[in-house]
Amino acid sequence: MIDSKTLTQFNIEEQQKISGATGELTLVISDIATACKAISNGLKNGALADMLGSLDNENVQGETQKKMDVLSNDIMLHVHRHFGHVAAMASEEMEEIVYIPDNVKYGKYLVVFDPLDGSSNMDVNAPLGTIFSVLRAPAGITSPTTQDFLQPGTQQVCAGYAVYGPSTMMVLTTGNGVNGFTLSQDIGEFILTHPQIRIPEDAEEFAVNMSNQRFWEAPVKRYIDECVQGKDGPRGKDFNMRWVACMAAEVHRILMRGGIFMYPMDEKLKAKGLGGKLRLMYEANPMSMLVEQAGGASTTGRERILDLQPDDIHQRVPVVLGAKNEVERVTRYHQE
Numbered sequence: 001m002i003d004s005k006t007l008t009q010f011n012i013e014e015q016q017k018i019s020g021a022t023g024e025l026t027l028v029i030s031d032i033a034t035a036c037k038a039i040s041n042g043l044k045n046g047a048l049a050d051m052l053g054s055l056d057n058e059n060v061q062g063e064t065q066k067k068m069d070v071l072s073n074d075i076m077l078h079v080h081r082h083f084g085h086v087a088a089m090a091s092e093e094m095e096e097i098v099y100i101p102d103n104v105k106y107g108k109y110l111v112v113f114d115p116l117d118g119s120s121n122m123d124v125n126a127p128l129g130t131i132f133s134v135l136r137a138p139a140g141i142t143s144p145t146t147q148d149f150l151q152p153g154t155q156q157v158c159a160g161y162a163v164y165g166p167s168t169m170m171v172l173t174t175g176n177g178v179n180g181f182t183l184s185q186d187i188g189e190f191i192l193t194h195p196q197i198r199i200p201e202d203a204e205e206f207a208v209n210m211s212n213q214r215f216w217e218a219p220v221k222r223y224i225d226e227c228v229q230g231k232d233g234p235r236g237k238d239f240n241m242r243w244v245a246c247m248a249a250e251v252h253r254i255l256m257r258g259g260i261f262m263y264p265m266d267e268k269l270k271a272k273g274l275g276g277k278l279r280l281m282y283e284a285n286p287m288s289m290l291v292e293q294a295g296g297a298s299t300t301g302r303e304r305i306l307d308l309q310p311d312d313i314h315q316r317v318p319v320v321l322g323a324k325n326e327v328e329r330v331t332r333y334h335q336e
C-alpha cells in the first residue's frame, strides 16, 4: 500500500511553491532518479551478470575502473544526453566535461556526479552510492566551459545521493531541508519515506579510516584520541566507530542516526601532492549541502566547505562533516 508521495509528486508540489519556476529542475531530478533506478538494477545481479571486478583502464583520478563504474557512468551520461534538460555534465570518471547533443533540448543546469561511489564495495556486496550536484549554467551561455562549473558549493541548486543497500534510497535537497525516498520494488517509484531529516547536534559515533591515523595532522589525532578514550577520557562518554568506505553510505548513516564523518588531510596524501582524498565537486560539496540543510556542519577543518572557490573540476579537499557540535570541536582544535 503506497500512502505517501512519489519523488515526482513531491518535486512538482515543491516547484509549484516557487513563482516563475519552469519545472526544468524537476525534470533534471527526474532524469537523475531514472539513472539511479537503472544503476540499482545493474548492481542487483552482481556476479550473475558478470559485473564484479575491474577493467584494464584507469580513470582521470588514476584509479582502476570497476566494470560497474563504467556502466554507471554510461547510464548517467545516457539519460541526460537522451532527455536533454541540462547544458553540460561533469563526471568524476571523466577528464573533460560532457555536452549534450545538438538535437536534444538544451537546459539551463549543469549536472556534476560521482556515478558509483565506493565502487570497491561492489566485489564484497557492500553498499554503494551515486552522488550528484546541480548548478546553474551562467545566463546567456549556450556552450559552457569547465570554468563555468567552478562555482562554490553555496551556488548548488540541488544536491543528493542514491544509496544502494538492502533497499535503494534517494536523499536530496533543493535548499529547503532534506528528504529521503525509498525505491518501491513493486511500482518502481521513489516514495517519500523520510521527510525533513535532521542530524542531532551531538554524537557518539565517528567514521574515519583508522589505518591512516599515524599520517594525520595533530588536531585530528587529538579529536579521535579523545573519542577513543571514551568515558575515562576528556569527553566523558564512549564512542562507537563505523567505516563503510562509501561516502554515500557514511553520510546516509549520519542523516539517519547522527555522527561525524571525516577524511582528513594526511602525510600520504600530501606526499602525492593531493589536497585531500575526496573530490570537492563530486563528493564534498553535495554532501556538505545535504548535511548543512539537515542542521549539521561541514568543514575542511579550517574552512567551511561550501564557501570554497574550486580551482579545478577534479580538486580534492579534506572533509569533516556531520553533527554540528562535533564538527565545531574539530574546527576549534585546528584553530588552537
Ligand code: AFP
Pocket (backbone or CB within 6 Å): 063, 116, 117, 118, 119, 120, 121, 209, 245, 246, 247, 248, 250, 263, 277, 278
Ligand atoms: P571510490 O568511489 O573511488 O570507490 O572511493 C570512495 C571514496 O571516495 C569515499 O566514498 C570513501 O569515503 C573513501 O573513498 C574511502 O577511502 P579509503 O578506501 O581510503 O578508506
